[in-house]
Amino acid sequence: MVAIDKGTAAGVSFALTEEQKELRALAHTFAEREIRPHEAECDAEMRHPADLIAKAHELGLMNLHVPAEYGGLGLSAFDGLLVSEELYWGCSGIGTSITANGLGSGPVLLFGTQEQQARWLPPLIESPILCSFALSEPGAGSDVAALRSTAVRDGDEYVLNGSKTFITNAGHAEWAVVFAKTDPAAGRRGMSAFVVEMGSAGVTIEKHLEKMGQRATDTSAFALTDVRVPVENRLGEEGDGFKIAMATLDFTRPGTAIGAVGVAQAAYEHALEYSKERVTFDLPIAMHQAVGFMVADMATEIQASRLLCWQAAWMLDNGMGREATLYSSFAKRFAADTAMKVTTDAVQVLGGYGYIKEYPVEKLMRDAKLFQIYEGTSQIQRLVIAREIFTPKG
């Protein structure tokens, strides 16, 4: 059984450095001045925010973990959380569009050779190009090992066939890390990962999917039909794909979880303000315990979520690798479910006004739902947590 860290680790501090405070303030100001004014319009029109992605890129708010040797800032997982919370506080649809390169480039950062990193990482810093993580398929979302795309070796190339769906930014990406079976009979041990240029012959974007929330983010389905990919584009060895996918998700889940914290924080702020202004029975509704306690629970659970995210990132930054799996899932599960609860309660606090589009909490409730689904549903996080607790790791 895994021992759960009770916080005895040396060196834990909640004090941010001056640089971290500045980074967070930069992201907050960008979210307030650039993202918030476009939030409603991008949601209504399902507009891909290319302009805002370009601005975020110019400010250095994208691709934060690319090492300095490839032109990046090489920031820690923890620093990334400070930026993501603010961007998602601005709008999680726009925030996801800006931060999804972290997931797309994750396998290259974690598993690419020096040559592969030198080829694919510097262009991300030079211009606001996008990359995607193409794991999910129409018949394989939670059950990654069930994916059916294939990659057949043909000389110095692989030939890829299959369908991918629910892929963030795929409709605008330069390249994607595509997971496919090189040995379908070997189940998850037969899965491999490839960098595929999205402009390659045989890659067809089939659909920009219309979502309930986070509508500013492009989520697309695409087909691979006899797509030829050079052997040099394979990440790791044949058969490493499953572990590459899992380790990447361990690395990115705290960053997604903190997005849920940003959304919950936004909903909480709206509910707090409204509860101080709205008067019923001669009192601001905040003074009625029924509402005051709801707001108190929001604040408490948001802070608990934030701290779980911070701990998971701290573990990743301190080289705890596989041990961080449990903590990434704690953070993702708790923050996603908290965002759903907080945004639902914020709608309740605003009553009839909360339910109409003129007020922002209706959108936040729709946006929050996705955190319980993407990058592993809340049920998958519970499954990971249960396995990590009950099953010793090899």
Ligand code: CAA
């Ligand atoms: N790191 C490294 N290795 C890992 C690992 C990890 N985090 N988790 C598991 N493994 C290893 C195991 O140790 C095991 O190794 P051996 O074969 O050597 O024993 C092997 O991988 C198999 O592990 P499991 O038995 O746990 O595998 P499983 O098939 O039962 O499934 C799962 C595990 C956790 C359910 C996995 O399928 C999963 O994470 N599913 C959710 C997928 C997901 O998050 N999808 C989201 C896609 S991305 C997205 O949504 C973003 C977007 O663009 C919209």
